[in-house]
Amino acid sequence: MRQVCIPRYGPPEVLRLEEVPEPALQAGTVRIAVRASGVNFADLLARQGLYPDCPKPPVVVGYEVAGTVEAVAPDVTGFRVGQRVVALTRFGGYAEKVVVPAAQVFPLPSSLDFPTAAALPVNYLTAYVLVHLCGHLQPGERVLIHNAGGGVGLAAVQLCRLQQAEIYGTASAGKHEFLRQQGVEHLIDYRREDVPAAIRRLTQGRGLDLVLDPLGGRSFAQSYRLLAPLGRLVLFGMSRLSGGPRRRLLSVAWQLLRLPRFHPLRLMQDNRAVIGVHLGHLWEAQQRLRPALETLLAWAAEGRLRPVIAQTFPLAEAAAAHRYLHERRNLGKVVLTVAGSEAQASGAG
Numbered sequence: 001m002r003q004v005c006i007p008r009y010g011p012p013e014v015l016r017l018e019e020v021p022e023p024a025l026q027a028g029t030v031r032i033a034v035r036a037s038g039v040n041f042a043d044l045l046a047r048q049g050l051y052p053d054c055p056k057p058p059v060v061v062g063y064e065v066a067g068t069v070e071a072v073a074p075d076v077t078g079f080r081v082g083q084r085v086v087a088l089t090r091f092g093g094y095a096e097k098v099v100v101p102a103a104q105v106f107p108l109p110s111s112l113d114f115p116t117a118a119a120l121p122v123n124y125l126t127a128y129v130l131v132h133l134c135g136h137l138q139p140g141e142r143v144l145i146h147n148a149g150g151g152v153g154l155a156a157v158q159l160c161r162l163q164q165a166e167i168y169g170t171a172s173a174g175k176h177e178f179l180r181q182q183g184v185e186h187l188i189d190y191r192r193e194d195v196p197a198a199i200r201r202l203t204q205g206r207g208l209d210l211v212l213d214p215l216g217g218r219s220f221a222q223s224y225r226l227l228a229p230l231g232r233l234v235l236f237g238m239s240r241l242s243g244g245p246r247r248r249l250l251s252v253a254w255q256l257l258r259l260p261r262f263h264p265l266r267l268m269q270d271n272r273a274v275i276g277v278h279l280g281h282l283w284e285a286q287q288r289l290r291p292a293l294e295t296l297l298a299w300a301a302e303g304r305l306r307p308v309i310a311q312t313f314p315l316a317e318a319a320a321a322h323r324y325l326h327e328r329r330n331l332g333k334v335v336l337t338v339a340g341s342e343a344q345a346s347g348a349g
């Protein structure tokens with residue numbers, strides 16, 4: 001079978017398509033013939049050596065796949081060969097076949113195609129944890145979603161809209177019209193405008209009830225200052241560590257230096273909460289994640305949630321997929337597809 005490997009840290013072109021033996025089934029697992037595999041920003045950081053969780057090269061990244069069950073270990077019940085499924089993989093997803101613990105595999109509703117299914121697990125689970133489990137967003141509350149046009153961003157927009165919140169979003173200007181249609185009422189071009197000034201103007205100084213911030217650097221401190229009393233700031237990423245396709249260590253150090261320290265006394269005096277989320281470190285909390293993903297899959301099957309696919313790329317073109325994300329061209333999710341899949345490039349973004 002073929003897989004895409006990171007042989008060493010570097011720009012997108014280091015990604016290498018290689019032929020390897022298919023992975024062996026182990027107790028408690030199923031083997032999936034992959035038809036679509038989700039690309040996440042963390043994969044870009046991993047390729048640049050900026051993602052501490054990722055095993056050292058050579059490594060195959062990829063957190064989520066959709067496909068059909070090819071084999072089932074004798075001790076596993078509830079799955080059959082040929083069944084359409086979606087799975088959380090935690091590395092290894094950029095491949096034609098993966099072996100996954102059965103606890104991380106979910107039946108795929110018939111109304112969802114493979115690319116749409118592969119777009120769902122990481123983005124929507126993350127958004128669900130941010131908005132509901134940690135953010136406790138209530139109807140009518142004001143929420144700011146940074147990177148609203150990205151994979152997690154659009155998932156969060158859709159969940160916040162279902163929750164009838166008032167949505168503020170930051171994104172590159174070219175993404176604003178689409179985001180407005182998705183239900184973001186107030187849009188800020190964060191690369192050109194002063195975000196704190198814009199929020200103060202738009203909220204008439206009242207501030208925000210919830211901020212979802214994956215940027216890092218000085219953005220975390222700015223986001224904190226935008227909170228209203230009883231406001232929550234959820235930190236979940238450090239996109240600013242990646243200044244482009246090539247790693248720039250000085251810029252990384254500068255972003256790390258600009259991270260704020262939150263003092264407990266200050267938090268009490270301000271009546272504000274700062275919360276961190278890392279889905280990769282919730283892997284063991286399957287009893288929380290599994291029902292959440294089942295709910296999200298059901299909502300997607302009913303059409304209440306509509307994952308947005310920015311672009312699909314054949315597995316062999318993973319480097320182009322990474323470059324597309326670095327260049328901020330995506331509106332929604334980037335997905336790799338394996339030949340014979342239902343995948344069709346939609347070309348949004």
Ligand SMILES: NC(=O)c1ccc[n+]([C@@H]2O[C@H](COP(=O)([O-])OP(=O)(O)OC[C@H]3O[C@@H](n4cnc5c(N)ncnc54)[C@H](OP(=O)(O)O)[C@@H]3O)[C@@H](O)[C@H]2O)c1
Nearest residue numbers: 040041150151152171172214236237239242277278279328
């Ligand atoms: N903690 C968790 O569990 C968790 C889980 C998933 C994702 N995340 C984090 O959430 C963030 C979004 O992830 P995603 O997978 O949904 O990706 P994504 O948002 O689809 O990533 C690409 C978009 O991010 C924006 N961006 C901001 N800074 C960027 C930079 N330095 N380089 C390139 N693009 C940049 C761009 O949108 P604009 O055009 O609007 O700038 C770009 O289109 C990442 O920081 C990721 O690490 C965290």
